[in-house]
Amino acid sequence: MQVPRKILMGGGPTNVHPRILSAQSLPMLGYFQEPLLAIMDEIQDGLRYLMQTESRYICLLGASGHAGMEAGIANLLEPGEKIVIINQGVWGWKAAQMARRYRGDVVEVCKEPGVACTLEELEELLATHKPAVLFICQGESSTGTLNDLSGLGQACHQHNTLLLVDAVCSIAGSPLFTDAWDIDCLYAGAQKCLSAPPGATPFMMSERAIHKLQNRRQPVACYLFDMELNGRYWNWWQERSVHNTGLITNWYAMREALAIVADEGLAAVWQRHSDMHHMLWQGLGQLGLQPLVKDPAHRLPCVNAIQVPPGVDARAVIDYAMKTYSLEIATGLPPLNTAIWRIGLLGYNAAPHNVALVTTAFREALQEQGYA
Amino acid sequence: MQVPRKILMGGGPTNVHPRILSAQSLPMLGYFQEPLLAIMDEIQDGLRYLMQTESRYICLLGASGHAGMEAGIANLLEPGEKIVIINQGVWGWKAAQMARRYRGDVVEVCKEPGVACTLEELEELLATHKPAVLFICQGESSTGTLNDLSGLGQACHQHNTLLLVDAVCSIAGSPLFTDAWDIDCLYAGAQKCLSAPPGATPFMMSERAIHKLQNRRQPVACYLFDMELNGRYWNWWQERSVHNTGLITNWYAMREALAIVADEGLAAVWQRHSDMHHMLWQGLGQLGLQPLVKDPAHRLPCVNAIQVPPGVDARAVIDYAMKTYSLEIATGLPPLNTAIWRIGLLGYNAAPHNVALVTTAFREALQEQGYA
Numbered sequence: 001m002q003v004p005r006k007i008l009m010g011g012g013p014t015n016v017h018p019r020i021l022s023a024q025s026l027p028m029l030g031y032f033q034e035p036l037l038a039i040m041d042e043i044q045d046g047l048r049y050l051m052q053t054e055s056r057y058i059c060l061l062g063a064s065g066h067a068g069m070e071a072g073i074a075n076l077l078e079p080g081e082k083i084v085i086i087n088q089g090v091w092g093w094k095a096a097q098m099a100r101r102y103r104g105d106v107v108e109v110c111k112e113p114g115v116a117c118t119l120e121e122l123e124e125l126l127a128t129h130k131p132a133v134l135f136i137c138q139g140e141s142s143t144g145t146l147n148d149l150s151g152l153g154q155a156c157h158q159h160n161t162l163l164l165v166d167a168v169c170s171i172a173g174s175p176l177f178t179d180a181w182d183i184d185c186l187y188a189g190a191q192k193c194l195s196a197p198p199g200a201t202p203f204m205m206s207e208r209a210i211h212k213l214q215n216r217r218q219p220v221a222c223y224l225f226d227m228e229l230n231g232r233y234w235n236w237w238q239e240r241s242v243h244n245t246g247l248i249t250n251w252y253a254m255r256e257a258l259a260i261v262a263d264e265g266l267a268a269v270w271q272r273h274s275d276m277h278h279m280l281w282q283g284l285g286q287l288g289l290q291p292l293v294k295d296p297a298h299r300l301p302c303v304n305a306i307q308v309p310p311g312v313d314a315r316a317v318i319d320y321a322m323k324t325y326s327l328e329i330a331t332g333l334p335p336l337n338t339a340i341w342r343i344g345l346l347g348y349n350a351a352p353h354n355v356a357l358v359t360t361a362f363r364e365a366l367q368e369q370g371y372a
Numbered sequence: 373m374q375v376p377r378k379i380l381m382g383g384g385p386t387n388v389h390p391r392i393l394s395a396q397s398l399p400m401l402g403y404f405q406e407p408l409l410a411i412m413d414e415i416q417d418g419l420r421y422l423m424q425t426e427s428r429y430i431c432l433l434g435a436s437g438h439a440g441m442e443a444g445i446a447n448l449l450e451p452g453e454k455i456v457i458i459n460q461g462v463w464g465w466k467a468a469q470m471a472r473r474y475r476g477d478v479v480e481v482c483k484e485p486g487v488a489c490t491l492e493e494l495e496e497l498l499a500t501h502k503p504a505v506l507f508i509c510q511g512e513s514s515t516g517t518l519n520d521l522s523g524l525g526q527a528c529h530q531h532n533t534l535l536l537v538d539a540v541c542s543i544a545g546s547p548l549f550t551d552a553w554d555i556d557c558l559y560a561g562a563q564k565c566l567s568a569p570p571g572a573t574p575f576m577m578s579e580r581a582i583h584k585l586q587n588r589r590q591p592v593a594c595y596l597f598d599m600e601l602n603g604r605y606w607n608w609w610q611e612r613s614v615h616n617t618g619l620i621t622n623w624y625a626m627r628e629a630l631a632i633v634a635d636e637g638l639a640a641v642w643q644r645h646s647d648m649h650h651m652l653w654q655g656l657g658q659l660g661l662q663p664l665v666k667d668p669a670h671r672l673p674c675v676n677a678i679q680v681p682p683g684v685d686a687r688a689v690i691d692y693a694m695k696t697y698s699l700e701i702a703t704g705l706p707p708l709n710t711a712i713w714r715i716g717l718l719g720y721n722a723a724p725h726n727v728a729l730v731t732t733a734f735r736e737a738l739q740e741q742g743y744a
Contacts, residue, residue, distance in 0.1 A: 001414070001627050002407055003398040013617065016400050024621065025393045026375040028385050028569065030700050035374055042373070062571065063435040063596065066616040070596045098595040197400065197621040199434065199571050222594045223470040224435065224442045244438040248385065249396065249569040250622070255373050328402050 010330030013191035014346035023256035046258025068187025079103035089142035116298035139170030144305030153182025173302030195347030277301035283359030382702030385563035386718035395628035418630025440559025461514035488670035511542030516677030525554025545674030567719030649673035655731030
């Protein structure tokens with residue numbers, strides 16, 4: 001098996017922290033043995049700290065971040081109910097696709113790429129549609145856009161709406177306060193700012209979300225991601241039972257990732273992502289490169305969207321970085337494709353030497369194209 | 373993180389092969405980088421050998437074995453269509469639960485625990501119900517029962533029925549010939565006879581199954597396991613695109629697991645499981661213990677169900693083995709619970725020294741209870 005070393009500075013996955021690589025190689029445990037249940041308890045404690053919540057309804061889903069989106073929609077929404085989906089890029093678009101599969105009445109609100117939502121416009125949408133669920137990404141990684149979610153949960157609850165938030169990319173990369181912001185369902189990603197391998201998706205529900213789940217008229221259409229059944233494995237109710245085999249080595253990896261966050265301290269982790277973001281833009285700015293997101297307050301620190309200047313071959317820059325430095329720079333995702341590059345400053349990789357390398361690669365690649 | 377060493381001889385997961393533990397710690401690759409795509413191609417080749425098929429519609433799902441069941445039902449069955457489900461234990465029961473979520477017209481055929489199906493009775497069910505799909509486990513691990521599937525695919529196709537087979541537990545543990553037996557959809561487990569960690573679920577579809585998928589009237593209800601979308605990542609169609617982030621370290625693990633099978637040779641792997649099964653029953657027979665499955669031809673070699681003799685405390689035997697040898701012996705699953713024990717002889721652990729230890733643990737634990 002040929003696995004060359006790459007420096008992954010695209011939109012994710014990122015390089016895995018060495019402590020996490022070691023942790024996932026610990027011996028296998030049975031899916032219901034005491035030491036594994038203790039690790040699951042510790043994971044829940046770590047997730048509560050990471051998400052800044054005291055909810056007992058917290059767990060890992062055993063699949064990629066998509067599973068969080070699917071579980072959120074499948075459990076919170078009943079067929080025929082209205083869901084307002086903020087589409088600021090690929091993830092919003094996918095959420096709308098999914099919600100239609102679950103036979104929701106989907107109101108898809110498409111924003112211009114790189115433009116964040118204001119609380120006022122979201123309040124207006126809530127008042128107009130009074131949806132059962134509002135979906136929004138804290139960070140939309142396809143465009144590097146960060147939404148300010150403070151006050152949104154309170155606004156939702158005035159209209160009896162549940163707030164479903166995608167934090168796959170932003171978790172640990174930007175401040176997030178689940179309880180203070182009254183978020184009802186939040187999911188995150190392992191392979192972004194947590195520097196773990198994909199496969200363990202942090203997932204959280206509020207009391208309100210659980211109440212909705214327990215009073216559904218129809219069963220959750222997807223069996224694997226039925227949170228009443230998953231919650232039994234994670235001790236949400238009085239008695240523990242297994243729903244499906246946990247992804248045990250991915251659990252180990254997440255247990256270690258959460259310990260690493262706790263060791264550094266969440267505020268310090270947020271600050272480091274912010275510092276590296278500013279260092280990156282200082283370097284790119286000197287090259288004359290511009291961010292897609294105009295408003296500095298709405299730039300996602302951990303995934304940065306860079307406008308490709310007119311006349312520049314975006315793909316040639318990416319190829320130069322990979323050929324010369326084994327350095328991954330990402331393209332945009334549809335429809336932006338080669339209109340932007342994306343640079344991830346994700347967890348373990350959000351470090352000055354990597355930021356400097358990215359700047360160097362851009363400078364050299366642009367020089368090669370004669371860009372002044 | 374406290375992860376004591378355990379010898380896992382229950383129904384799975386099993387101890388991970390050291391080569392696989394090493395492989396999953398290889399450096400992370402981007403989800404669309406050439407070296408990862410090459411590994412995915414190699415995995416497909418390995419899976420074709422493992423499953424004895426030439427189908428190009430083969431891949432890994434990024435979740436536990438349950439995902440295979442969910443994907444099989446979600447993709448093959450349309451709402452309102454009839455599915456006959458052979459319930460010989462927990463897995464058949466789960467499949468019926470799932471198929472109802474997907475709004476199938478479910479005919480659940482419950483068999484006595486430990487009794488296999490005959491081709492004649494299955495042919496009769498097909499003729500009576502003419503279902504869109506027939507679901508059956510090759511090996512039902514909750515009761516240690518092995519079904520003979522030869523001829524079943526041909527019988528299904530006479531009634532325009534698709535054959536969906538669960539081989540989570542039996543793959544690599546018992547002979548299986550996907551193409552010769554005309555199976556339309558097969559899924560398997562990583563953490564059983566392949567000795568990999570859970571999280572990479574082998575999944576295969578026949579041309580017939582793909583034809584059904586491509587001519588559905590309604591979209592697949594579950595987005596994550598829509599095989600048209602997953603197939604794009606695994607190069608089933610002309611153009612590759614990513615559906616969701618692959619579980620990359622779990623892919624590495626499966627790549628290595630498949631190499632280990634190929635190194636030993638599939639026939640030798642099957643023979644080793646059979647040999648260890650006979651060695652186990654020789655030892656247990658001398659203690660007066662009896663298998664749940666009466667017919668030797670229908671005993672699953674890799675998961676063995678042992679009747680708990682009258683007056684014996686099943687739980688005390690399990691506790692003795694764990695306390696004395698850190699050895700996991702499993703209980704039955706509902707409704708059998710403490711009516712049986714289950715011994716897994718799974719992949720890397722299917723070795724004489726483990727079989728001898730199991731026999732020793734039973735002898736000592738039974739002696740402690742005064743069982744003659």
